[in-house]
Amino acid sequence: MAQIVIKNVKKQFGDFTAVRQSSFTIEDGEFFMLLGPSGCGKTTTLRMIAGLELPTSGEIYLDGEEISQRPPSERDIAFVFQMFALYPHMNVRKNISYPLVSQGMSRDAVRSKVAEVSKILGIEDILDRPVGGLSGGDRQRVALGRAIVREPKAFMMDEPLGALDAEFREHMAEELRALHDRMGATTVYVTHDQLEAMQMGDKIVVMNNAVVEQFGTPQEIYDKPATMFVADFIGSPSMNFLKFHGKLGTGASALPMHGVDFDVPQTREPFEGDMAFGVRPEHVSLSGDAKFRAEVVATEYLGTTQIVTLNTAGGDVKARISSEQPARTGETVGLEFNPETITLFDRQSGRALKSELNEGVLHG
Amino acid sequence: MSSFSVTEPSNRTKWFAGTLVILYAVITMIPLVWIALTGFKSPSDAIAYPPKYVIGSDSEAGFKPTLEGYVNLFTTRTRQTQEFLDANPPENWADEIVRQYDMVIVGPSKFGERFLNSVIIGFGSTFLSVFLGTLAAYAFSRFKIPLADDLLFFILSTRMMPPIAVAIPIFLMYRQLGLSDTHLGMILLYTGVNISLAVWLLKSFIDGIPTEYEEAALIDGYTRFQAFYKVVLPQAATGIASTAIFCLIFAWNEYAFAVLLTTANAQTAPPFIPTIIGVGGLDWPAIAAGVTIFLLPVMIFTILLRKHLLRGITFGAVRK
Numbered sequence A: 001m002a003q004i005v006i007k008n009v010k011k012q013f014g015d016f017t018a019v020r021q022s023s024f025t026i027e028d029g030e031f032f033m034l035l036g037p038s039g040c041g042k043t044t045t046l047r048m049i050a051g052l053e054l055p056t057s058g059e060i061y062l063d064g065e066e067i068s069q070r071p072p073s074e075r076d077i078a079f080v081f082q083m084f085a086l087y088p089h090m091n092v093r094k095n096i097s098y099p100l101v102s103q104g105m106s107r108d109a110v111r112s113k114v115a116e117v118s119k120i121l122g123i124e125d126i127l128d129r130p131v132g133g134l135s136g137g138d139r140q141r142v143a144l145g146r147a148i149v150r151e152p153k154a155f156m157m158d159e160p161l162g163a164l165d166a167e168f169r170e171h172m173a174e175e176l177r178a179l180h181d182r183m184g185a186t187t188v189y190v191t192h193d194q195l196e197a198m199q200m201g202d203k204i205v206v207m208n209n210a211v212v213e214q215f216g217t218p219q220e221i222y223d224k225p226a227t228m229f230v231a232d233f234i235g236s237p238s239m240n241f242l243k244f245h246g247k248l249g250t251g252a253s254a255l256p257m258h259g260v261d262f263d264v265p266q267t268r269e270p271f272e273g274d275m276a277f278g279v280r281p282e283h284v285s286l287s288g289d290a291k292f293r294a295e296v297v298a299t300e301y302l303g304t305t306q307i308v309t310l311n312t313a314g315g316d317v318k319a320r321i322s323s324e325q326p327a328r329t330g331e332t333v334g335l336e337f338n339p340e341t342i343t344l345f346d347r348q349s350g351r352a353l354k355s356e357l358n359e360g361v362l363h364g
Numbered sequence B: 001m002s003s004f005s006v007t008e009p010s011n012r013t014k015w016f017a018g019t020l021v022i023l024y025a026v027i028t029m030i031p032l033v034w035i036a037l038t039g040f041k042s043p044s045d046a047i048a049y050p051p052k053y054v055i056g057s058d059s060e061a062g063f064k065p066t067l068e069g070y071v072n073l074f075t076t077r078t079r080q081t082q083e084f085l086d087a088n089p090p091e092n093w094a095d096e097i098v099r100q101y102d103m104v105i106v107g108p109s110k111f112g113e114r115f116l117n118s119v120i121i122g123f124g125s126t127f128l129s130v131f132l133g134t135l136a137a138y139a140f141s142r143f144k145i146p147l148a149d150d151l152l153f154f155i156l157s158t159r160m161m162p163p164i165a166v167a168i169p170i171f172l173m174y175r176q177l178g179l180s181d182t183h184l185g186m187i188l189l190y191t192g193v194n195i196s197l198a199v200w201l202l203k204s205f206i207d208g209i210p211t212e213y214e215e216a217a218l219i220d221g222y223t224r225f226q227a228f229y230k231v232v233l234p235q236a237a238t239g240i241a242s243t244a245i246f247c248l249i250f251a252w253n254e255y256a257f258a259v260l261l262t263t264a265n266a267q268t269a270p271p272f273i274p275t276i277i278g279v280g281g282l283d284w285p286a287i288a289a290g291v292t293i294f295l296l297p298v299m300i301f302t303i304l305l306r307k308h309l310l311r312g313i314t315f316g317a318v319r320k
């Protein structure tokens, strides 16, 4: 069981930079999510931790030991591949025993260890089957078995549910999380699915374009996004950005936007220029007499709640409100925003401005 | 079962395809069968017209099988006077066969030696081609090699003209190096010709094996070489088997260089077989016997590896 520290890690393939100066820390026993859109460098980061790719520069510490240039066999880290990569010429039992055989473990010890692991995963009855004919879920379990059987210091999982049917994914996600809770091993899990990351992770790193945008708990990332990208990528529907031009002093707790004064969390830095007023849909409320006016352009019924799309002077805004509250297309209403939840962004750089709300979360 | 299926061929299609395959097999088998039969005929039956092709029958087209061809192939014989023949009764069944021509066996022919040369040179160069080819193909497939594309092109370019075009330089070079008429020389030569095919064929097979398998092995605590040996090689068995068959067939059948470069010591079977000359005209049964025996190793080798070829094909179909 182990802590993993990633420090200024960078990876270049020729002239192409796949990962740019990334730093984050994975605490012992955490279920850690690497989240980001396709091609942002998640797999590359994971492969560097496992030793399948060597960083161009930077350090990786496993339990305080610098390992970034060591071969994978000397790292004691298990890896679950996206397409599982079960050895096709071996049956299930051989696949699971394979990491133990390399350690020179005795036959009897291997047998009992494989039996133990297959019991945990519920695959005792397929041990002697070839891996070719297995269902997606069973392949997944065998791949997990091969990873957990040697009790490594940490697990790397590259979109392990990506190859499964949507129906089965949820079930397997629960199984995975339960397995983690039972073993308590440090796990780094790559996904491009923000919902999966929010549901399963203790901590999340959000990557975009080879850069770590933010890392923290799911709540921190959801409530206190560090960049417009994170705010937009996480949550469905994503955060609203009202565009305006404004000026702020340090310590301000209200600001004018399109002629209306809004309360915001007290600012911690001055700013002047193009800004975005970030507010989550559930923190937008409709009230008849509020000063900030908006026209309802669409409503989407979701059972207990509805998503109302409104047109404002700052652009379109989505509000998640109770289905019982009437909202008719074409109607003009007033909008109010929950002041404690507001994040202001510099639209030029996409960076969140420091405030009372997010000062503990932002780094660098 | 529905009466119509997209994936399952209809009975008529199967029947048609089956007929075609059998027809083709028969056509290609006829010369082989003819050669095998001729090996068991007497010289006069071998050139009889109309031809004889029914074993043991008394009819017009029948012939009595005899091992004469095989005896002639494996022995050298001399003609003897009647007194000598009378004084020395036949020593064994083979001797008895040659007595009908007033001859006695005086020793083995060169065929056994030549055949052994073929085996050593054919299998030796096949092994070397596949061994070097696999290592090179793996390196080209998995590692960043400077100028990899140029090197691959260079390797292929060695096959852009018929090898025999460089026969004279090779002949002179081999004489200088003392490789003429040696097993090593022929093994190196055939390996040199086959290696480009081996590298290219094997590279495409190894390219088709996902790198995740080796990476999984690396993660599981194996070294790069162990991963190659235990995970990649079994996956590449199909490719290795088919490459080996191609290499063996070339080296086994090669005639021109063998004629040019080998004489007394390392001569292979192909240049030897035509030199089997009988008494009063070509000894067709002996030649046919030689060809039959000559064909066997490649046939057996292919049949042994056939399982791998077929397995590979079905495996690939499932995996994709």
Ligand SMILES: Nc1ncnc2c1ncn2[C@@H]1O[C@H](COP(=O)(O)OP(=O)(O)O)[C@@H](O)[C@H]1O
Pocket (backbone or CB within 6 Å): A013, A016, A017, A018, A036, A037, A038, A039, A040, A041, A042, A043, A044, A045
């Ligand atoms: N071996 C490689 N050589 C060159 N480019 C690569 C290599 N591996 C990954 N890349 C590139 O690096 C970028 C990040 O890839 P990856 O880490 O796989 O992204 P993700 O897993 O987030 O989808 C991609 O643009 C990909 O094309």
Ligand SMILES: [Mg+2]
Pocket (backbone or CB within 6 Å): A039, A042, A043, A044, A158
């Ligand atoms: Mg990926």
